[in-house]
Amino acid sequence: MLKINIIPALQDNYVYFLEDEKTGKTAVVDPSEAQPVLDFMKDHKKAKLDYILNTHHHGDHIGGNKELKEKFGGEIVAFKGDAHRIKNIDIMVEEGSDFKIGESAADIYEVPGHTLGHIAFHFPSSMALFCGDTLFSLGCGRLFEGTAKQMWESLKKLRSLPDNTQVYCGHEYTYANGNFCLIMEPENGALHRRLIGVKRLRDAGRPSIPSMMGIEKKTNVFLRADQPDLLANVPLAKQDPVSVFAYLREQKDNF
Ligand SMILES: [Zn+2]
Structure with a gap:
């Protein structure tokens, strides 16, 4: 099992500090900057960073790599196809690669769309998914490099994970995302209920993360491009999932 800590960074980024309980091996996910990680490690008396x-490749996910690697010698684990734009990768991975933090094994998924080289780390034994800017709580990343079809396929891949998977994404966007979902699906009762809980958390200064895959499937419109309840609100002649997803993404870009 992994112990998972959330470290807020920059404006609205989340960095995650992971510790394999059995072996004490540690890792950090998407360090946008080094300082919040250094502060966390100091406060919690963590002296080593293994991975x-x-x-x-976006700067707000790798900005702390260099300093953390220099200080602790942690090995950088990233997609092999991004070796040209993520510096000094030590462990190159792709979908299906074996990677472990101590005894916690990760399944690695290629989930292009936001960028072409985007990957997600899923730790089944901890029921935890680290999906960067592909899937957000109540949203998904913008299509900077990939197509709507690629992103829809990536989201379907993540959607197929168990409902009790905890979703640790790259940013705190949940409340604004939720307000967009409400416009697209105003009669979704689960969404209304969820937003009340999200607002309560945010008002108390707490993260809305992790989310759960089961509730994402019921409330995140970007995972629902093939669901009849959502389709009833989409004014498209051709309601195939990719067209619907592209429509949703476009509406959100202009929201
Ligand atoms: Zn990004």
Whole structure:
């Protein structure tokens, strides 16, 4: 099992500090900057960092790599196809690669769309998914490099994980995302109920993360592009999932 700590960074990024309970091996996921991680480690008396996991190449996910690697010698784990734009990768992975933090094994998924080299780390024994900017709580990443079809396929891949999977994404966007979902699916009762809980957490200054895959499937419109309840609200002649997903993404870009 992994012990998972949430470290807020930059404006609205989340960095995750993971510790394999059995072996004490540690990792950090998507360190946008080093300082919040250093502060966390100091406060919690953590002296070593074995791995630095990156989901994709954007600066707000890899900005702390260099300093953390220099200080602790942590090995950088990232997608092999991104070796040209993520510096000094030690462990290159792709879908199906074996990777473990101590005794916690990860399944690695390629989930292009936001960027072409985006990956997600799923730790089945901890029921935890680290999905960067592919799937957000009540949202999904913008299509900077990939197509709507690629992103929809990536989201379907993540959607197929068990309902009790905890979703640790790259940003705190849940409340604003939820307000967009409400416009697209105003009669979704589960969504209304969920947003009340999210607002309560945020008002108390607490993260809305992790989310759960089961509730994402019921409330996140970007995972629902093939669901009849959502389709009833989509004014498209051709309601195939990719067209619907592209429509949703476009509406959100202009929200
Ligand atoms: Zn990004």
